[in-house]
Each structure stands twice: as structure tokens, then as C-alpha cells.
Amino acid sequence: MLDYISVQQAAEKWEISERRIQKLCEENRIEGAVRFGHAWAIPKDAGKPMDARRKKTERKE
Numbered sequence: 001m002l003d004y005i006s007v008q009q010a011a012e013k014w015e016i017s018e019r020r021i022q023k024l025c026e027e028n029r030i031e032g033a034v035r036f037g038h039a040w041a042i043p044k045d046a047g048k049p050m051d052a053r054r055k056k057t058e059r060k061e
Contacts, residue, residue, distance in 0.1 A: 004034075004041035014048040024049055 007025075011018040025033040025040045032043040 003044040005044050007040050007042070010042045010046075016048075 005013070007018050007021045010021045010030075014021070021030075021042070022040065024030050025035070025042070029049040030042055030046050032046055034041045
């Protein structure tokens with residue numbers, strides 16, 4: 001069985017706000033996140049989602 005962390009723990013781990021973590025969960029951008037009542041359970045090994053505002057481009061040197 002997978003180990004889960006709370007929204008607060010994920011916010012500390014990824015250095016972003018708890019509210020942002022909640023929104024990412026609501027938008028299904030954190031793989032494996034599950035809602036239990038009013039709380040979210042996030043898999044311990046889940047990666048931080050990429051910032052959708054940034055585009056992946058190669059640098060020209």
C-alpha cells in the first residue's frame with residue numbers, strides 16, 4: 001500500500017502554498033491524489049507538477 005502525505009506536508013516539501021496544492025489536486029495535476037471528505041491524501045512519492053505557465057524550450061547559446 002502506498003504511503004500518503006497531507007497537503008501541509010506537500011506544501012513544505014515543494015515550497016509552495018497549501019492552497020496551491022489543493023488547487024493542483026482539484027485540477028488532477030498531482031497523480032494519485034485522493035480526496036477523503038475535505039482533506040486530500042497525496043502519494044509520498046508524487047512529484048511536484050510542472051508550472052503550466054512555463055513552456056519547455058531549448059536554450060540558444
